[in-house]
Amino acid sequence: MHFIPEDLDNYVVNHSEDEPELLQxxxxxTYQKILQPRMLSGHYQGRVLSMISKLIxxxxxxxxxxxxxxxxxxLAEGMKSNGELHTIDxxxxxxxxxxxxxxxxTYGKQIFQHLGNALDIIPKLDMVFDLVFIxxxxxxxxxxxxxxxxxxxTGGIILSDNVLWSGKVLDKTFKKDDTSTPALIEYNALLKNDKRIETVLLPIRDGLTISRKM
Structure with missing residues (x-):
């Protein structure tokens, strides 16, 4: 989804960092072999994630x-040389x-995959994090x-993707079988009102929220 005119969006992409060859x-x-390739972060958002990670x-x-x-x-591009990235699917x-x-x-030995329900896995991870991507x-x-x-x-960052949900978060008449839209409306309100964090919602692609723990 484009929140600015497509030609201007293309200009933004063309004047941002190039996509690394491995990610290309x-x-x-992904587009050739995997279902729902639109779920991919893609070139521009990927460079945003990389930049945020490098800053942190x-x-x-x-x-x-x-x-x-x-x-x-x-995200691994900004990780410390002795760091770890744990990813759950x-x-x-x-x-x-x-x-x-x-x-x-170059990060293969630092990336750890976890297979299963994240709500079951997260409590078993015996560590604290500086950056979380949801x-x-x-x-x-x-x-x-x-x-x-x-x-x-403290000072750690939570990045939350798809928080604008193609603009559906503005729709007060969503279908009864649409469980994602009301969940995101609730989540965006949670991030805004939780006093443990400060939050900025960016209209990047389908919406990306940056929340910092106070």
């Missing part, structure tokens, strides 16, 4: 929702695909926030 390969193969220089990163591994590799069919690209990168099932965004907020260092 990952993107091509996190030691430990948690990603909820791996998909084919594109965003994990972007429920789709076992993508596990080997992710691993192949992780191992092609990009999974929208119905559980608030639950993911509550699961990770006490595992986030």
């Amino acid at each position: 390969q990952l993107s091509r193969e 220089n996190p030691k430990n990163i948690l990603e909820i929702g791996t998909y084919t591994g594109y965003s994990a590799l972007c 429920i789709d076992e069919e993508l596990f080997d695909f992710q691993r192949r690209y992780f191992d092609k990168s 990009d999974a099932d929208k119905e559980n965004y608030s639950n993911y926030f509550n699961a990770i907020i006490n595992k986030l260092n």
Whole structure:
């Protein structure tokens, strides 16, 4: 989704950092072989994630929702040399695909995959994080926030993707079987009102929120 005219959006992309070759390969193969390739973070948002991570220089990163591994590799670009990135996904069919690209990168030994329900896995991770990226099932965004907020260092950052949901968050008449839109409306209100964090919502692609733990 474009929140600015497409030609201006193209100008923004063309005047941002180039997409690394490995990520170009990952993107091509995702579109060729994997269902719902639009779930990929993609060139521009990937560079945004990379830049944010480089500014934070996190030691430990948690990603909820791996998909084919594109965003994990972007976030890993800013990780400390002794850091770890833990990424959780429920789709076992993508596990080997992710691993192949992780191992092609310079961060392969620092990226740890977890397969299963994130709400079961997060409490078992015996560490605290400097950066968390939430990009999974929208119905559980608030639950993911509550699961990770006490595992986030002071000054740590939570990035939340798809928070504008193609503009549906403005729709007060969503369909009864639409569980994602009301969940995101609730989540956006949670981020705004929770006194433990400060939040800015950016109209990047489908909406990206940056929340900092106070």
